[in-house]
Amino acid sequence: MASQFVARSLDEIRFWSRIMKEHALFLSLGFNFDDTKLIQEAQQYIDLFERIEQQLGQFTVNSDPQQIATFNNQVYQAAASIWAYKRKVLGLSLRCEIRSNNFPLLLDHTSREAAYFAERLKELNEGKLKPTPAKIIKENVFFLRIMADHSKFIGHLLDPSERKLVDQAREFSHDFDQLVFQATDLDSMRPQSETQPILDHFLDENRVSVVALRDFKKAARELIEECRIKSIIHPLLADHVFREAERFLHIIDMFEASLTSNK
Template sequence: MLFNSGITDGLLPTNVFIRQSLNLNLFFLRIMKEHSFFLAAGFLSKDEALSQQAIHFMNSFNALLTEAVLLANGNVDSAVLCSGEVATNMTLRAEQKTQGLGGVPLDTSLTVQELRLLPAAENVNPAIEGNVQSLNERAIVLTRELVKFKTQVLDAMLSGRLFTFNFPLLIVHIRREALLFIEQLRLLQRRGSIDLTQEVICQKVFWDLQMAEHAQFIAHLLDPTEAALIDQANNFARLFFNLRAQTESGANPLGQLIGQEIAATSNLRNFKATAEELILANRIKSIIFPLLADHLLREANHFLRILDTSGRIFGLKNELSGQLKIRTPSLF
C-alpha cells in the first residue's frame, strides 16, 4: 500500500519512493513469479508450449526479484520484512516440497537471501534511485505481458479451446492482482500525492475480494472428506464478501471497519498457516501445492500489514464514513 506521508510540494521524496517501491516489488514480484508457476503446472502435456511460456515468465520475474532483493538490503521497511509477506518461516520448505512434486526448478537460494534481508535505517541509499526507477518500469512491462498471457489462457478456457487444472476464477483472480501491481507501480513512477482515505478504502475492497476467493479456492481444492475444513473455508468466504459489501456501502466509520477487518484477517491468516503446516506434514488430503498454501498465507500477511498501518493512521479519527468512491485497476 502507498502511504505518501512524506510528501512535500505534491512530490514523493526520494527516501519514500525507494522504500515504497522496494516494499511493493519484494511482495508482488514473488507473487507474479508464483502465478506463472501455477499456470505452468496446470496445463496438460499437449500444451507444452504454453507451459514453457509460463516458465519463461516465472524465470523472468525471478530475475527481477533477484535484482529487487539486492537493492532492498538496508533499503526496505522493517514492517515489511517482519510481516511475513516477503517470505514466511515455511516458504523454503514449501518451495522444496513443491519442486519435488512439480519437477520445475525453483530458486530456493533467493528465498534464503530474502530471509536475511536487513531493514532500512532512518534514510535509504539515495544513489539507488535510478536503479529502482528502472526496476519499476521493467516490472510494469513484464507484468503487462503476463496480464496478456493470463487473458489469452482465460479466453481459451472459456471458449472450450483449452483445458487446464486451474479454475477460470483463479485466472481472473491472479490477473486482478497483476493489474493492481501495475497500477501501484505507475502511481509510484508518477511521484504524485494520493488521497490516503481513498487508498485505504480501495485496498480494503480489493483484498476483501481476494481473501473471500482464497477461501473459496481452499474449499474447492480440499478433498471432499475434509468436511470440517471445507465448512471453515466457506464461512471465511461469506465473512469477507460481507466485509467488502459493508465497505462499499460507506455506512460505517472506517476505523470501525478496519477493526473488524483486522480480527477477520488475523483469523483467516491463522487458518491458512495451520493448513500449510498440515499440508507440509501430509496431514491434509487436498490438491493444494505447498507453495500455493504459502502464497495464500503471504497475501494475508500483506493485507494485515496494510490494515495495521491503516488502523494506526486512522485510529485517531472518530468518523471517516460517507460516500467513498471505489477505484478498480485499469488494464493499462
C-alpha cells in the first residue's frame, strides 16, 4: 500500500505539474501587452512548477512515504495558489476589467484542472487509493467535460477556412456534451458496487469516444507542427490537449482494472 501511495503521488505530480506550468504559459501568451502584473504572476507560476518538477528528481518509488506526503502537501499549496490566480483572472475577464485572448471558458477550464490536481493530492494523503463506484463516475464527469471543452477550443482556434476540421471539432464537442449529460445522470443515480455491469459499459462507451478524440488531436498536432493547416493553435497547446486525452484513457484503464479485481 505504501509503495502504491508513493508511485501514485509521483505520477500525479509529474503529469499535473507540467500541465499547470503550461497553463501559466498559455495564459501569459493570451494577455495584452499592458497586463504586466498578470504576466509577471503567470511567470512566477511557471517558475514555481518548474521547481516542483526539479524536486521530483530526488524521489523514487522507494522513497519514504512520509516524505512524499510532505511533498504532496507542498504541491497542494502550489495547486491551490494557481487555482486562485486563475479564478481571479476569470473574474477580471467576466467583469470586463481586462481584455485578453483567453476565453472565459478556458480560464474556468484551467481552474477546474487545478482544483482536480489539488483534490487528488489531498485524497492520496488521506489514503484514498481505491476508487469507489461514485468516484469512478465523478472522475469521468470531470474528464468528459474537459474533453468537450478541448473540442470547443480547437473549433474556435482553427482558421474558419479549415471547414472540415472545424466541423469535426464541433461534432466531438456535441458528442462529449452528450456523454457529460449521460454521466451526470448516472452520477445522480448513485450506483453501488452491485451495478458493476453498468459501470463496465459506461467506461467502455467513454473509451471509444476518447480514443476517437485522442486520434483526432494527434492528427491535428502533427498537422500543426508541420504547418500544414491554418490555425492560431500553439504547437505546445496541441500536444497539451493530446496528453490530457491520453491521461483520461490511462485513468479508464485503472478504473477497469479496479472493477475487474472486485469481481
